Each structure stands twice: as structure tokens, then as C-alpha cells.
Amino acid sequence: MADVLKKVPVREQDPKVRATNFEEVCLGYNKEEAMEEASRCINCKNAKCISGCPVSINIPGFISQVKEGNFAEAFNVIGESSALPAICGRVCPQESQCEGKCIRGVKGEAVSIGKLERFVADWAREQGIKPAAPAEKNGHKVAVIGSGPAGLTCAGDLAKLGYDVTIFEALHKTGGVLVYGIPEFRLPKDKVVAAEVENVKSLGVKIETNVIIGKSITVDELLKEEGFEAVFIGSGAGLPMFMGIPGENAKGVFSANEYLTRNNLMKAFMEDYDTPIVQAKKVAVVGGGNVAMDAARTALRLGAEVHIIYRRSEAELPARAEEVHHAKEEGVQFDLLTNPTAILVDDDDNVTGIRCIRMELGEPDASGRRRPVEIPGSEFEIEVDAVIMSLGTSPNPLISSTTIGLDTNKRKCIIADEEFGKTTKEGVYAGGDAVTGAATVILAMGAGKAGAKGIHEYLSNK
Numbered sequence: 001m002a003d004v005l006k007k008v009p010v011r012e013q014d015p016k017v018r019a020t021n022f023e024e025v026c027l028g029y030n031k032e033e034a035m036e037e038a039s040r041c042i043n044c045k046n047a048k049c050i051s052g053c054p055v056s057i058n059i060p061g062f063i064s065q066v067k068e069g070n071f072a073e074a075f076n077v078i079g080e081s082s083a084l085p086a087i088c089g090r091v092c093p094q095e096s097q098c099e100g101k102c103i104r105g106v107k108g109e110a111v112s113i114g115k116l117e118r119f120v121a122d123w124a125r126e127q128g129i130k131p132a133a134p135a136e137k138n139g140h141k142v143a144v145i146g147s148g149p150a151g152l153t154c155a156g157d158l159a160k161l162g163y164d165v166t167i168f169e170a171l172h173k174t175g176g177v178l179v180y181g182i183p184e185f186r187l188p189k190d191k192v193v194a195a196e197v198e199n200v201k202s203l204g205v206k207i208e209t210n211v212i213i214g215k216s217i218t219v220d221e222l223l224k225e226e227g228f229e230a231v232f233i234g235s236g237a238g239l240p241m242f243m244g245i246p247g248e249n250a251k252g253v254f255s256a257n258e259y260l261t262r263n264n265l266m267k268a269f270m271e272d273y274d275t276p277i278v279q280a281k282k283v284a285v286v287g288g289g290n291v292a293m294d295a296a297r298t299a300l301r302l303g304a305e306v307h308i309i310y311r312r313s314e315a316e317l318p319a320r321a322e323e324v325h326h327a328k329e330e331g332v333q334f335d336l337l338t339n340p341t342a343i344l345v346d347d348d349d350n351v352t353g354i355r356c357i358r359m360e361l362g363e364p365d366a367s368g369r370r371r372p373v374e375i376p377g378s379e380f381e382i383e384v385d386a387v388i389m390s391l392g393t394s395p396n397p398l399i400s401s402t403t404i405g406l407d408t409n410k411r412k413c414i415i416a417d418e419e420f421g422k423t424t425k426e427g428v429y430a431g432g433d434a435v436t437g438a439a440t441v442i443l444a445m446g447a448g449k450a451g452a453k454g455i456h457e458y459l460s461n462k
Contacts, residue, residue, distance in 0.1 A: 005108025008037040010115055015329040019300055022184045022269055025326060026090070029112075031069070034119040038067035041111045044103055049113060052101035054446030055153070057081040059098055059113055066116055075124040078117060079131045083156035083200055084149060084445060086125065086192045089118025091182060092442045093320050125195050130202045131156075137204075138162035140459050143228040145213045145399065148176020149441045150234030150432030152200050153448030154455075159203035161456055166228075168211040173265060176236055177433075178441070180265040181257070183294050185301070189264070214398035219406070223427060229459055230427045232451045233414060234444070237393040237433035243286070247343025248389070252280065252351035256287070256295040256390035263298050280304045280386035284354045286340055287390030288312070291438075293323040295388045296332045306332045307382060311339040311359050311372040337361070339372065341379065343387055353383045393438045403428070413437055420454025421447060429454050 011027040012018075018025050029037065041063045049059040058077050065074035078085045094100075094114035102110035140163050144155045147169040155165045173179050175193045187193060201207065213219060213235070222228045240255030242248050259277070262268040266275035283299040285292050288310035296306045308327070310317060313336055317324055328334070337359045344353040358378035361370035400408045407415045407424040414423055414430040421429040431447025433439055 004040050005104075007040075007109045007112045008033050010112070015326075015331075018185065019330040022301060024188055025185050026115075028122060029115055029119045031071075031123075034066055034116055035069060037112050038063045038116060040104060041067070042103065048101035048103065049098040049111075052098045053081075054097065054442045055081045055449055057098075057117075062120065063111065063113070063116055066120060071120055071123045072127070072129060074120045075129060078120060081449075082445065083131070083153050084196045084441075085117050086121035086196055087149070087178060087187060088442055088445070089114050089116075089121055090187050090192070091440075093440055095321055097442065121196075122192075125192075130199055131160075133203050134160055134162045136162060137164055140164065140230075141166070141228045142455055142459075143168060143222045143226070143231045144234060145219070145231065146170075146176055146234040146236055146432075146434070147174040147197070147207060147209075148178060148234060148236050148432065148444065150236075150434075150444040150448040150451070151176065151232065152197065153445040154232045154234060154429075154431070154451045155205045155448075156200045156203055157449055157452035158455060159200070159205045161452075163456075163459075165205045167205060167207045168213055168217075169207060169209045170212045170235075171265070172209050174207055174209060176234075180261040181291065181294070183260065183264055183298050185297070186294065212398070214402040219399065219403040219425075219428060229462070230429065230455045232421065232448070232455060233399060233423075233428065233430040233434055234432045234448060234451070235395065235399055235434045236444075237395045237413075237438045239394045239396050239412075240389065241391045241393060242389055243340065243391065245340060245342050247345050247351070250343055250345040250349050250351050252386040253343060254386070254388045256285070256291045256388050257393060259295050259388050260291070260298065263302075269298075269302060277302070280384070282382075282384040283307070283386045283388060284309055284340075284382060284384045285388045285390055286310075287392075288317040288319060289390065289392070290319045290323055290440075292388075292390035293319045293327050293332075295390050297327055297330060299386070299388065300330055300332055304386070307335050307384070308332055309335045309338050309340060309354070309356060309382075311337065312369065313337055313361060316361075316369050335382070337372070339374070340387075344381065351385055351387055353381050354387055355379060355381050393433070395434045395437070399434075411437060418447075419450060420457065421451035422454050422458075427458065429458075 062077040099110035267273040268277040359372040365371040405425040432444035
């Protein structure tokens with residue numbers, strides 16, 4: 001009899017092996033393991049896990065179906081709320097959301113909700129099961145800008161309601177941050193992302209790539225000239241932030257966005273792709289979020305010794321605990337309570353090192369985290385030949401600056417209400433990173449659902 005207080009372990013690639021390849025780290029559950037883990041769920045009447053999920057999946061409902069081996073029905077239950085279960089099962093911060101609310105976690109370990117969601121989605125894909133398309137269209141046309149998690153979710157929800165939906169994507173490939181931002185070893189592109197995009201298309205959603213809204217066509221033109229009655233903006237936040245320290249413009253300094261895009265979307269890690277990237281021997285990654293972990297683990301796989309430089313302690317690292325654990329297992333070094341003050345360069349403007357200062361934690365700041373304070377006289381240098389800045393991103397102002405009547409805040413984020421995604425311009429809704437700044441995939445999906453709900457209400461009452 002399995003210990004009901006502990007999760008069924010999940011199989012993973014050996015750390016020494018996976019640190020040399022880009023294949024998926026986590027191997028997931030098989031049928032027997034999934035059913036055993038599902039049996040740990042006590043099917044709470046007042047299921048707090050549902051309130052912890054930004055898209056409100058009926059978690060006890062799908063897990064009870066897994067427990068009985070009814071995987072197709074489990075997929076249908078998830079599909080009522082989520083268009084991207086194989087993605088969410090892999091990249092959502094479950095420990096702070098659904099699993100963080102799990103009653104099992106009070107006296108033992110929470111049920112592995114994310115791994116079960118992933119199992120169900122992978123099983124459905126392998127069986128060729130797709131979500132059901134609506135019986136008929138309702139005659140209304142809606143445009144969705146961006147094919148990331150917010151845009152795909154909004155489009156999928158609207159298509160289920162019978163809307164004629166077209167997604168406009170600026171890049172040549174669909175998926176947004178799912179394809180350019182998250183590495184292959186966490187989220188396989190062809191096997192997982194492409195399949196979930198196809199599921200959304202199977203609902204009747206059309207996707208046009210290489211369309212830059214604000215250049216190719218504007219939001220106003222979509223509404224006035226192209227026959228769209230409403231627009232959802234889910235364009236993400238792709239504009240990287242920097243520290244403003246000396247040496248940031250040197251050769252060998254990257255934003256995490258560029259570094260990851262070259263590797264994930266342009267396949268720089270593959271020898272037969274002509275999209276080279278600096279093959280550094282020693283890399284410093286500045287930042288402590290999931291993107292910093294992704295960049296660090298990517299650099300490691302490209303053969304570098306990698307240091308993560310973060311100005312607070314491990315307890316304050318914003319990255320998922322699983323990502324930090326995997327990075328450590330693979331050999332990434334953590335220089336905590338450390339902050340860069342300058343990037344060192346040679347006469348040819350190549351990076352030679354990074355100068356840092358030790359920090360200590362003072363009083364809490366506005367975010368509730370203790371503020372890092374410099375320790376005078378504690379400067380030191382780390383020898384590196386590349387630096388990756390992973391300090392967050394903000395929305396590109398192209399769309400907001402070319403749309404009449406669309407207001408933004410001081411961070412250039414589009415102003416939209418949380419419940420329906422309604423902006424200051426009639427018929428225009430927005431959600432995800434374009435509204436909040438850089439956040440998680442599942443929060444963007446929640447915003448996509450809110451936008452779909454807002455658009456449906458708007459067009460139903462129009």
C-alpha cells in the first residue's frame with residue numbers, strides 16, 4: 001500500500017545526462033502511476049484547489065476520472081476550463097496555486113495536480129483526441145492579437161461560443177512566449193506546444209503569422225475596415241529591462257529574451273541551424289526568476305560554467321522551487337545576496353568579468369520582501385565572458401501608441417479591468433503580460449478567459 005501522505009515520485013532524466021542535452025527533464029507519469037497518485041485525492045466538497053487555479057479547472061472532477069482510468073472523460077473535464085493542459089501541467093507554479101491549497105498538503109504532500117493534468121493531456125494527444133468544435137457560428141468576428149497563452153485561451157473560449165476568431169501573430173511561428181521564451185527541456189515545442197495550438201485551431205480559430213499590429217495594420221483598422229467587432233490584445237511583454245550599469249552595451253551582454261529566443265525559436269543549440277550564439281565558457285545570469293533559471297540552464301547545456309547572481313537570499317527567489325532544484329542538480333552555481341555594479345570589458349569591448357557587491361537584507365519594502373542593502377567595502381569580481389540580464393520585461397508600446405483612445409499606465413502597460421479585460425477603448429479588451437507586465441503562463445490564460453467573457457457580454461448586448 002502506497003503512503004498516502006507522499007506523492008508518487010515522478011521520473012526524471014539523470015542530472016548529469018540532461019545537463020548535456022535539450023530533451024525534456026521530467027518524464028511524467030505512466031497510467032499506473034497517474035491512477036495511484038489520483039487515488040490520494042480525497043475529493044473535497046469545498047475544493048480549495050479550484051479557487052487556487054486561475055482558470056478554475058474542476059480539479060477533483062478530472063482527478064476522480066483519472067483514478068477510475070477514465071482518461072478521455074478527465075480530458076473533457078479539463079477542456080471545459082483550459083485550452084492548454086499539456087503546457088500548464090509542465091510550466092505552471094502549482095506549488096503556489098492549486099497544490100498550495102490542497103488539503104492533502106496540510107499533513108503530508110499535496111496531490112501532484114500539475115503532473116496529473118500533464119498526464120491526461122499527453123494521453124489525449126497520443127490517442128488523437130481533440131476538443132469538440134461548436135455546432136454553428138454566431139456571425140460575430142473577433143480579432144485576437146498575439147498567439148501566446150492569453151491569446152490562445154481567449155480565442156479558444158470565444159470559438160467554443162461560436163465566434164469567428166482570427167489570431168494575428170507578429171512572429172513566423174505560433175505560441176508566443178511558449179515557443180520563444182521557455183526552453184525545449186521544459187516545454188517541447190513540436191510535441192506539446194504545436195499540438196495544443198492545433199487543438200485551438202480545430203475549434204475553428206484562424207491564425208495569421210508575420211502580422212505586426214501597429215505596423216502591418218492597426219487596431220483601429222481591424223475595427224473600422226476589416227469587419228471585426230471586438231479586439232483582444234494579448235501581445236505579451238517582450239521589451240527587456242536593464243540595470244543601467246557600466247559595460248551593459250558590451251559584446252557578450254544579452255537580455256534573457258534574446259538569448260532564449262535564439263535558442264528556443266531559432267534553434268541556435270542545433271549545429272544544422274544557421275543561428276549562432278556566443279559559445280561562452282563562463283556565464284553570469286543576473287536575476288532570480290523562472291526566466292533566469294531557463295537562461296542559466298540553457299547556457300549550461302551549451303557548455304558554460306554558470307553563475308546566477310541574485311541580490312536577495314534563496315528564500316526570496318521568485319523562481320519555482322522545482323526550477324531552482326533542477327538548476328542546482330545540473331550544476332548551476334548560485335551567488336546569492338550579491339548585486340552587480342559593473343560589467344568589465346577589454347579594449348575590444350568584449351566581456352571579461354562582472355564586478356559585484358555583497359548584500360544583506362534590511363527592512364521589508366513595498367512588495368513585502370526584505371530590501372537588499374549593500375555591505376560597504378565588500379566588492380569582488382567574477383571572471384566571465386558573457387552576461388545575461390534577466391530582470392523582467394515590459395510591453396512593447398507599439399500597439400498602444402498606434403491605437404486611438406487606448407490608455408496605458410506609467411509602465412506602458414495597457415489599462416484593463418481584471419474581471420472582463422475591458423480597456424478604455426470601446427470594443428477593445430486586453431490581458432496577460434500586456435496588462436500586468438511579465439507574469440506566469442497560467443495568469444495570462446486566466447486573463448484570456450476574462451477577456452473572452454468580456455467580449456461575449458459586450459457583443460451579446462451590442
